[in-house]
Amino acid sequence: MASLVAPQTLYDKLWASHVVHAEDDGTTLLYVDRHLVHEVTSPQAYEGLKLAGRKVWRVDSVVAPADHNTPTTGWERGIAGLEDPTSRLQVETLDANIRAHGARAYFPFLDRNQGIVHVIGPEQGATLPGMTVVCGDSHTSTHGAFACLAHGIGTSEVEHVLATQTLVAKKSRNMLVLVEGALARGVTAKDVALAIIGKVGTAGGTGFAIEYGGSAVRALSMEGRMTLCNMSIEAGARCGMIAVDDRTIEYLRGRPLAPRGELWERAVAHWRTLRSDDGARFDREVRLAAAEIKPQVTWGTSPEMVLPVDARVPDPDREKDPVRREGIERALAYMGLVPNMPLTNIRIDKVFIGSCTNSRIEDLRAAAAIVRGRHVAGSVKLALVVPGSGPVKRQAEKEGLDRVFKDAGFEWREPGCSMCLAMNADRLEPGERSASTSNRNFEGRQGAGGRTHLVSPEMAAAAAVAGHFVDVRQWR
Amino acid sequence: MERFVVLEGVAAPLDRSKVDTDQILPARFLRRPRKEGYAQFLFRDWRDDPGFVLNRDAFRAARILVADRNFGGGSSREQAPWALADYGIRCVIAADFGDIFYANALKTGVLPVVLEARVCQALRGALHARPGARMRVDLPAQAVTAPDGATYPFAIDPFHKQCLLEGLDDVGITLQHEAAIAAFESRYRQRFGWLFHGNV
Numbered sequence: 001m002a003s004l005v006a007p008q009t010l011y012d013k014l015w016a017s018h019v020v021h022a023e024d025d026g027t028t029l030l031y032v033d034r035h036l037v038h039e040v041t042s043p044q045a046y047e048g049l050k051l052a053g054r055k056v057w058r059v060d061s062v063v064a065p066a067d068h069n070t071p072t073t074g075w076e077r078g079i080a081g082l083e084d085p086t087s088r089l090q091v092e093t094l095d096a097n098i099r100a101h102g103a104r105a106y107f108p109f110l111d112r113n114q115g116i117v118h119v120i121g122p123e124q125g126a127t128l129p130g131m132t133v134v135c136g137d138s139h140t141s142t143h144g145a146f147a148c149l150a151h152g153i154g155t156s157e158v159e160h161v162l163a164t165q166t167l168v169a170k171k172s173r174n175m176l177v178l179v180e181g182a183l184a185r186g187v188t189a190k191d192v193a194l195a196i197i198g199k200v201g202t203a204g205g206t207g208f209a210i211e212y213g214g215s216a217v218r219a220l221s222m223e224g225r226m227t228l229c230n231m232s233i234e235a236g237a238r239c240g241m242i243a244v245d246d247r248t249i250e251y252l253r254g255r256p257l258a259p260r261g262e263l264w265e266r267a268v269a270h271w272r273t274l275r276s277d278d279g280a281r282f283d284r285e286v287r288l289a290a291a292e293i294k295p296q297v298t299w300g301t302s303p304e305m306v307l308p309v310d311a312r313v314p315d316p317d318r319e320k321d322p323v324r325r326e327g328i329e330r331a332l333a334y335m336g337l338v339p340n341m342p343l344t345n346i347r348i349d350k351v352f353i354g355s356c357t358n359s360r361i362e363d364l365r366a367a368a369a370i371v372r373g374r375h376v377a378g379s380v381k382l383a384l385v386v387p388g389s390g391p392v393k394r395q396a397e398k399e400g401l402d403r404v405f406k407d408a409g410f411e412w413r414e415p416g417c418s419m420c421l422a423m424n425a426d427r428l429e430p431g432e433r434s435a436s437t438s439n440r441n442f443e444g445r446q447g448a449g450g451r452t453h454l455v456s457p458e459m460a461a462a463a464a465v466a467g468h469f470v471d472v473r474q475w476r
Numbered sequence: 477m478e479r480f481v482v483l484e485g486v487a488a489p490l491d492r493s494k495v496d497t498d499q500i501l502p503a504r505f506l507r508r509p510r511k512e513g514y515a516q517f518l519f520r521d522w523r524d525d526p527g528f529v530l531n532r533d534a535f536r537a538a539r540i541l542v543a544d545r546n547f548g549g550g551s552s553r554e555q556a557p558w559a560l561a562d563y564g565i566r567c568v569i570a571a572d573f574g575d576i577f578y579a580n581a582l583k584t585g586v587l588p589v590v591l592e593a594r595v596c597q598a599l600r601g602a603l604h605a606r607p608g609a610r611m612r613v614d615l616p617a618q619a620v621t622a623p624d625g626a627t628y629p630f631a632i633d634p635f636h637k638q639c640l641l642e643g644l645d646d647v648g649i650t651l652q653h654e655a656a657i658a659a660f661e662s663r664y665r666q667r668f669g670w671l672f673h674g675n676v
Binding site: 020021023027029043044052058060068086090130136138140151152154155157159163165166168172207233234236257267323330423442445448449 | 492493494496498499502503504506507508509510521544545546549550551552553554555557572573574575576579580583584633634635645646647650651653654656657660661664668669670671672673
């Protein structure tokens with residue numbers, strides 16, 4: 001019978017195994033396995049549920065932390081440390097909603113395992129291969145690293161999933177991104193993600209589900225794969241995914257919410273089928289040579305405005321297309337940059353090492369290795385390290401990384417989304433410029449008027465020490 | 477959701493491409509309760525510029541926005557279409573939309589209309605030439621009428637068209653399939669038992 005079935009992509013398989021009902025026009029009810037919930041995009045969803053007198057369809061699918069607007073200081077003061085009244089209201093509303101409706105696991109503000117939703121999902125084993133994973137957050141694509149169909153949804157869809165355990169969806173097209181070869185020293189998964197976005201653009205993946213493959217992707221750790229899948233949405237794709245291999249399975253073994261015993265064995269047997277079949281057809285293929293990827297720095301106000309660190313700021317006069325030229329001019333004006341200046345001459349005011357893209361233990365180890373025995377430049381006003389979760393923070397402290405950062409003049413903070421989107425007190429002031437390991441350099445993303453340059457943890461750490469961007473490949 | 481049938485009103489040209497949801501509604505306003513409204517925070521960080529299109533008298537009452545390429549990329553925040561709807565903008569015309577924004581707009585009663593980039597550009601040109609000109613968006617006929625009377629057809633899938641026309645809550649529609657969901661779940665649980673923890 002298998003011979004009658006056309007070769008399928010990983011995405012085709014994940015989609016097909018979750019179809020509850022399909023209309024002739026392709027409108028599909030898709031079953032949801034894991035629903036990650038946080039305090040900012042869920043209050044109206046729970047309120048809608050209550051107003052309609054509906055219940056949560058499957059309580060054990062819900063896993064929730066408070067992460068988006070929690071403070072990264074003052075935890076010793078307890079809930080009083082959450083000074084902003086609107087943030088506190090959202091955090092307390094999530095508490096009340098989880099109390100009323102239940103969840104498989106809840107990581108409230110101040111919990112020792114609290115953290116960024118896309119860090120704790122895999123860390124807890126709440127993310128398992130083959131799942132559909134949704135969350136009211138666009139970086140849900142992160143979980144695709146585990147061969148999940150994982151994507152962000154809006155608040156109405158959060159309510160829809162709570163009430164029905166399904167989403168109304170239409171299938172995307174398949175896109176394969178192949179990165180072959182070996183990455184140079186100092187080049188990370190973050191640089192691969194930015195290089196891909198630089199190549200395809202922020203709308204290049206619109207309407208597509210991306211699968212990442214090739215020897216350079218297979219060589220990435222699970223944390224590196226999460227970084228890569230995390231930024232799929234920055235290429236316009238709702239979801240990005242990577243096939244299961246031994247590394248996937250070893251990462252999950254023994255995680256708190258992962259299956260055990262006989263169930264584990266059955267699960268692993270299924271997980272090993274979660275790869276694209278030989279000969280599976282993709283609607284679009286993009287190829288990158290790993291050896292050609294250099295450390296990346298964004299210079300503009302969109303993640304596609306990115307260049308290798310040894311490049312110069314673009315000159316709008318050399319752009320023939322008038323729309324693109326105007327876009328470059330506007331971005332340079334906002335960013336306060338001069339055409340043709342070397343990227344390594346850009347001086348920074350603040351450094352942020354954190355976010356669902358780059359706040360895991362390997363990210364912190366890599367950054368710490370750069371700053372060990374050195375000091376943050378006097379011109380840098382603030383250098384923050386915000387671990388992705390309680391367990392990441394404890395592991396880093398066990399390894400002494402907190403001391404390395406503090407001795408170098410970094411602040412060592414409590415976990416949360418923090419300066420990635422500046423919903424708490426961690427932000428850029430107007431005109432301030434950051435080296436940031438987060439995922440978006442949109443105007444005002446890190447604070448109104450703030451200027452963001454996206455880089456890897458190594459590049460951010462080196463920029464903190466030098467006070468400007470440096471090519472981390474030449475760092476000694 | 478408020479019904480959407482035929483919309484006629486002032487259309488405003490937004491010349492930028494890649495208008496992400498952080499521009500439509502900056503993150504610092506996301507904490508605001510829905511009922512307090514988001515109208516005054518729509519494009520908040522552009523509104524300080526007196527030249528910004530919605531600050532100009534002719535476009536202040538816009539009901540339709542004509543944008544460029546890649547409108548609504550980035551964050552999944554549904555507060556972005558809420559801000560548009562609260563301001564009174566019930567239709568955005570663009571060459572393409574971020575996937576998540578597109579889905580969220582439909583659920584908010586804001587109609588996202590995809591027209592070719594050159595058509596969007598021509599429409600914006602016409603609106604600049606005649607500030608305050610009106611356009612018409614006819615959902616049953618799936619057509620946009622430009623200020624000069626030219627019409628442009630657009631596509632929308634039948635399910636979302638019906639939801640918009642009737643102002644339907646799609647949770648209610650989905651729950652018509654309640655038995656099918658339960659049956660699927662039961663089969664699914666047999667096959668993938670490790671995905672079920674048991675209710676807690």
